[in-house]
Amino acid sequence: MSVIRPVRDGDAQDLFGLLTLCFAEYPGCFTDPHDDLPDLLRPASHAAENGIDFFVIEDDGGRVCASIAMDNPAPQTIEIHRLYVRPDCRGRGLARMLVDHVETRARAAGATRIILWSDTRFENAHALYEKRGYVRAPQARELGDVSGSVEWFFDKKL
Template sequence: MSNLLVRAVRDEDAQDLFGLLALCFAEYPGCFVDPHGDLPDLVRPATAFAERRGAFWVVEDRRGRAGACVAVDFPQAGAAELHRLYVRSDMRRQGLGGRLVGLVEDHARGCGAERMFFWSDTRFNDAHRLYEKLGYVRGREIRDLGDISNSREFFFEKALV
């Protein structure tokens, strides 16, 4: 990330973030972006994560557009939940996703979290390989979101201590 700008998300980034997610979702048949129904936190991302006592970062590409993002919040004492790890296809395979997860883990540790967890769509096999490489363990739990994409998600978890 040395030559990329990583910065806190702003509410004005909403359109770029929807574009980023639309590009990433388009790689998977039946995966759609529904900003108001399924992704309300992205309508005003800085505000949404501030209200959740979380943090959200954007990685800008050379044109100043959102090329990657990651977020975290703290839904329970001692635990952090990773959200919104997306990397545009032209920025992948360079270690960016792993570095963004590391950024979130460091932030979570600094906020007192002892474990990190998240849910990931069952179709995102490349992401699952990354998470497992980074030490996350997929649990047995699967949840159905009932969203426009008929998403089913795997649970992942890792100790941070």
């Protein structure tokens, strides 16, 4: 375990499972692949078509157990998406490893900041981001999804 590789379209089922397990930890948080997660139906193809770098880590059985994606929404800015670690694989530093990977790639690309949006319910993720120097801004956004998600904005200068 712990080898980061690019996502493949064949990872779709594992990614749905990963997100479903992560979301199930929060009351009222659901996965809806057709309305909320269409990018995961063919994750590698969608990523390639939309300028997204999407990475995963497999468990010892070859199933995806962690993920992260990044894109470039503005000059010198990288945005993190889809950082998830399966509950049974937490505590092994996988999230830290994935964020390190994105930050290294961001610096190599000349980015001066990294941004992300995170569901207000994901307190463990917020602790990770804040420990790594990401600052939560006061703004929030509502997604209008099946889970009634509200997200906070985080920003880090590189």
